Amino acid sequence: MTDALGWRRKFGVLAPSTNTIVEPDFYAMAVPGVTSHFSRIHLRDQDPSADAGPDNLPAQLRAEIGSACERVLSCEPDYMVMGMSTETLRGGVEGDRELVAQIKQFTGLDVATGAEACERALKVYGARRIGVITPYQPAGDADVVRFFGEIGFEVAAIEGLGCPTAVSTAHVTEDELRAAILTVNTPDVDAVVQCGTNLSMIRLADEAERWLGKPVIAVNAATWWMALRDNDIKDKVYGAGALLREY
Structure with missing residues (x-):
């Protein structure tokens, strides 16, 4: 059976528990037949400063990302989207690739990242x-x-x-x-x-x-663009930049 609203694709989205922008942004750029289903990565300590220790946020992410993947998998998404850019940029190219591999290991699905x-x-x-x-x-x-x-x-x-x-x-x-x-x-x-x-x-x-x-x-527009185009969804989205409108 096909999902009544996500009849083209259902995206599982991982976002930090602290984030209030990426979810409404993705909804604002929605296209017919594609739905986004958010799972929150619990960040108990949101201090990004050096005083909190350089591994503060990455350690929390590593500890919580598996549980977040497990929760969103229960809605049977077709594709994953990482709604957090900090960790996709940390550690250079290798850091982004490792994060993608980790999410794929948990979900078995392809992933869009901001990086x-x-x-x-x-x-x-x-x-x-x-x-x-x-x-x-x-x-x-x-x-x-x-x-x-x-x-x-x-x-x-x-x-x-x-x-x-x-x-x-x-x-x-x-x-x-x-x-x-x-x-x-x-x-x-x-x-x-x-x-x-x-x-x-x-x-x-x-x-x-x-x-x-x-x-x-x-970054939110670029990530959404990547997710759509990776799934052969070529709809134009207006009001979020030329990337989604023209490419």
């Missing part, structure tokens, strides 16, 4: 030098620079907002993000990339592409 989605998007656009906006502390920004460097892109400018907690990332305003976009949009930048799935930027990215005349890739 790989941004890589694919930048290749579609032929970009080489990028400006990046993140909510991260300096250690997280270093992970971002390492990841993009390893896949062949130069981070010409980066603006880390240094959000004090995972929840506070969702409190960043459009005015703050607009200022960050203008800061990293140096003349030699081919595209702007926003990391951090708990930053609300899909609508602003769509607008910013018209101001700047270049791609502005919001």
Whole structure:
């Protein structure tokens, strides 16, 4: 029997328990016949600072991700989506690939991650030098620079907002993000990339592409695009950037 609402695909989505943005973003970009089913990775301590220890969040993720996969598998999804970009960028390319392998081991399903989605998007656009906006502390920004460097892109400018907690990332305003976009949009930048799935930027990215005349890739839009296109779903989505509208 075919699911009444998810008759094309059911996506199982893993998201941190602290995240309030990625779920409504995915719902806002929904297309007919595709449904998203969220499972929360329990983060008991959301302090991302060095004072909490460099392995604080990764250790919690590793301990909880199997249980989150197990819960969402009970709805029999067709495909998995990682609704957390921090861990897909940590440890460079190898870190992302290891996380994908871990999720595949638990679920037996293919996975979209923010890191790989941004890589694919930048290749579609032929970009080489990028400006990046993140909510991260300096250690997280270093992970971002390492990841993009390893896949062949130069981070010409980066603006880390240094959000004090995972929840506070969702409190960043459009005015703050607009200022960050203008800061990293140096003349030699081919595209702007926003990391951090708990930053609300899909609508602003769509607008910013018209101001700047270049791609502005919001990670939630890129991840959703990857998930749809991997499943041969070619619907156009409007209001979330050119990637979902044109590619």
